[in-house]
Amino acid sequence: MEPHSLVNGALRLVQPDEKSGLRVNVDTILLAHFARPKAGERILEIGCAHGSISLILAKRGTLLSPRGFDVTGVDIRPDLVELARANAESNGLKAEFVAADVREYKKIAPAQSFDxxxxxxxxxxxQSSRRSPSDGRAAALHGSCCTLEDIIRAAHYLLKNRGRLDLVMRADRTGELFALLDKYKTPPKIMLCVHPKPGERASVTLVEAMRSGSRGLAVEPPLFIRGEDGEETARLKAAYEIL
Known part of the structure; x- marks a missing residue:
C-alpha cells in the first residue's frame, strides 16, 4: 500500500483499503483541527484506526513546543493498531497505539488518566442502521463494536476532572449526544456546526465537552465546506494546515 499525503504534506500515512476500514475524510481533518491541546497534555484517541488524528496531533505538538503532546491511540482491531504503529515510525513521531475494547475501559488506563x-x-x-457487509466498516460506521453511550461512559472514566472531550457527530444526533454528555456529567462547552454550503442544514457538529465542567455553551460561527460559488472555503482549507 502506498502512503498518502495529509495536512498539505506534513504527514504521509498508509491507510486501509476501502473494504476493510475507513480512510481519512473531511470529518477526520476537521476534528483534528478542532481539537487544540495545550503543551504537555496527555491525549487519548478512541477508535484511532490507522492513526491519522493521533499522528496529526503528535506532529502538531512537535512543532508547537519541545514538550509536545503525549498521545495514545486505542482501537479494537489489532491490524489497524499495527498499521498506526508503522505510520508513527515512518513519520518519525512518538505515539503509543494499543489494541483495546472501549467497553472495557478500565483496562485501558486508570481513572482520570488523560487531559x-x-x-x-x-x-x-x-440496531438502527443497515450494517455494512465489511466488519471493519460496520465497526467504524454502524457501532457494531460499541455505542455512543459506551464512548461517553469510557471518556468520563478516563478523563481528569475538567479534562476535555473533542468529538464529531452527525448533526441530527446532536440532541442525543448532549443528553448523554449531561448524563455522564461532561457538559458541552463549545459547538461548531459544519454545513455543506450556505443555506443548507448542518451535516455534522464538532463538540468540545468538559468532565465536571460548569454549564454554558459557546456556539462558534458556522463552517461551510463550500461557498456560494461552489469552491472550498478558506476556513475549510485552513483545517488542512498542520498548525
Missing part, C-alpha cells in the same frame, strides 16, 4: 480525549464515533447505531 483530553478525541474521538470520531460511529455515526449510526447497530
Amino acid at each position: 483530553r480525549i478525541v474521538v470520531n464515533p460511529p455515526y449510526d447505531e447497530a
Whole structure:
C-alpha cells in the first residue's frame, strides 16, 4: 500500500483499503483541527484506526513546543493498531497505539488518566442502521463494536476532572449526544456546526465537552465546506494546515 499525503504534506500515512476500514475524510481533518491541546497534555484517541488524528496531533505538538503532546491511540482491531504503529515510525513521531475494547475501559488506563480525549464515533447505531457487509466498516460506521453511550461512559472514566472531550457527530444526533454528555456529567462547552454550503442544514457538529465542567455553551460561527460559488472555503482549507 502506498502512503498518502495529509495536512498539505506534513504527514504521509498508509491507510486501509476501502473494504476493510475507513480512510481519512473531511470529518477526520476537521476534528483534528478542532481539537487544540495545550503543551504537555496527555491525549487519548478512541477508535484511532490507522492513526491519522493521533499522528496529526503528535506532529502538531512537535512543532508547537519541545514538550509536545503525549498521545495514545486505542482501537479494537489489532491490524489497524499495527498499521498506526508503522505510520508513527515512518513519520518519525512518538505515539503509543494499543489494541483495546472501549467497553472495557478500565483496562485501558486508570481513572482520570488523560487531559483530553478525541474521538470520531460511529455515526449510526447497530440496531438502527443497515450494517455494512465489511466488519471493519460496520465497526467504524454502524457501532457494531460499541455505542455512543459506551464512548461517553469510557471518556468520563478516563478523563481528569475538567479534562476535555473533542468529538464529531452527525448533526441530527446532536440532541442525543448532549443528553448523554449531561448524563455522564461532561457538559458541552463549545459547538461548531459544519454545513455543506450556505443555506443548507448542518451535516455534522464538532463538540468540545468538559468532565465536571460548569454549564454554558459557546456556539462558534458556522463552517461551510463550500461557498456560494461552489469552491472550498478558506476556513475549510485552513483545517488542512498542520498548525
